[in-house]
Amino acid sequence: MGAGDGDKTHRSEVSMAAESPTPGAQRVLEEGRVGNYHSYYGKRRKLMAVFQAQNAQATAASGADEGDGDENTSTGHSSSSTAPGSALYSDERLDLLKEEWVRGKRVLDLGCNDGTFVYDLVARFQPRSVLGVDIDRALIDDAKKRRKNMRRRWRQNSGRTGEAKSSTDPLLCVHFCCEDIISPDAKWAQHAGAYDLVLLMSVTKWIHLHHGDAGIKQVFKNVANVLAPRGVFVLEYQRWSTYRRKANLSTEVHQNYKSIRLRPEVFDTYLEHECGLKPGPPIRPRGVTGQPYNRPMLSFRKGPV
Numbered sequence: 242m243g244a245g246d247g248d249k250t251h252r253s254e255v256s257m258a259a260e261s262p263t264p265g266a267q268r269v270l271e272e273g274r275v276g277n278y279h280s281y282y283g284k285r286r287k288l289m290a291v292f293q294a295q296n297a298q299a300t301a302a303s304g305a306d307e308g309d310g311d312e313n314t315s316t317g318h319s320s321s322s323t324a325p326g327s328a329l330y331s332d333e334r335l336d337l338l339k340e341e342w343v344r345g346k347r348v349l350d351l352g353c354n355d356g357t358f359v360y361d362l363v364a365r366f367q368p369r370s371v372l373g374v375d376i377d378r379a380l381i382d383d384a385k386k387r388r389k390n391m392r393r394r395w396r397q398n399s400g401r402t403g404e405a406k407s408s409t410d411p412l413l414c415v416h417f418c419c420e421d422i423i424s425p426d427a428k429w430a431q432h433a434g435a436y437d438l439v440l441l442m443s444v445t446k447w448i449h450l451h452h453g454d455a456g457i458k459q460v461f462k463n464v465a466n467v468l469a470p471r472g473v474f475v476l477e478y479q480r481w482s483t484y485r486r487k488a489n490l491s492t493e494v495h496q497n498y499k500s501i502r503l504r505p506e507v508f509d510t511y512l513e514h515e516c517g518l519k520p521g522p523p524i525r526p527r528g529v530t531g532q533p534y535n536r537p538m539l540s541f542r543k544g545p546v
């Protein structure tokens with residue numbers, strides 16, 4: 242995957258985007274208005290834990306051999322090795338990403354919430370850099386606070402084990418930036434070809450409802466532009482059937498909802514024909530029946546093909 246820029250250039254671009262004033266960023270944003278849930282990952286973990294416990298019970302009741310060493314989840318992928326509910330339990334979507342998309346790569350996570358997925362990603366795959374962007378200032382402040390605490394702990398631990406001199410702080414490459422990803426002067430969108438992997442997960446419904454087709458198209462075009470040649474775009478979208486529940490958030494949202502023509506189920510066609518992104522095999526086309534947050538996940542690659 243092409244990584245044209247030198248390390249220094251990229252790091253300064255990433256930190257500039259992270260530290261400078263932030264277009265469209267919201268200091269105080271009513272919780273949930275744009276999917277900015279403040280205990281999003283806690284809730285995800287609880288619901289996944291319940292789902293997995295029920296699955297395990299059903300498997301035991303059906304008399305499956307427990308000692309066969311097969312750790313695959315019902316998604317067909319190897320699951321996080323740690324039990325849900327434990328402090329180390331990590332997001333099940335990590336199992337669906339290919340290591341080669343992330344390890345040593347420059348990653349952009351749009352709508353990163355409080356950075357939990359970013360930190361899981363860093364722990365699992367050690368990317369070269371990650372920039373997480375979110376509109377909610379409080380969530381980004383949380384993400385940055387955790388980074389500070391984790392780096393302090395890392396320095397203490399590595400000092401004790403004598404590791405500090407020989408290894409690089411893994412969190413040096415992690416940055417967060419508060420901005421509205423749809424703002425015309427959003428900084429993340431200014432650096433053509435700067436990212437090897439862009440994640441847009443569970444964000445499209447909020448962009449679509451608040452900014453209509455024009456907004457979602459703009460985000461897709463910008464994503465295609467910031468991807469490096471052969472870069473990968475991972476899209477997890479909310480189905481159209483889930484939009485109705487949020488369509489009455491405001492008069493404007495209702496009007497947007499009514500005017501939407503580009504349904505999520507045809508995002509893939511739009512990305513291929515209008516943004517030049519080649520669809521890869523779907524990561525999670527339909528998902529698992531009964532699984533919480535069971536949203537389709539797709540991957541695309543930027544040419545040259």
Ligand SMILES: C[S@@+](CC[C@H](N)C(=O)[O-])C[C@H]1O[C@@H](n2cnc3c(N)ncnc32)[C@H](O)[C@@H]1O
Nearest residue numbers: 275276277352354375376377421422442443447
């Ligand atoms: C449902 S959460 C998903 C979080 C994360 N991407 C994941 O899948 O684990 C949606 C996130 O998108 C953010 N978001 C919504 N609209 C946004 C916008 N216009 N600009 C930046 N972030 C936005 C919200 O603040 C929220 O944190």
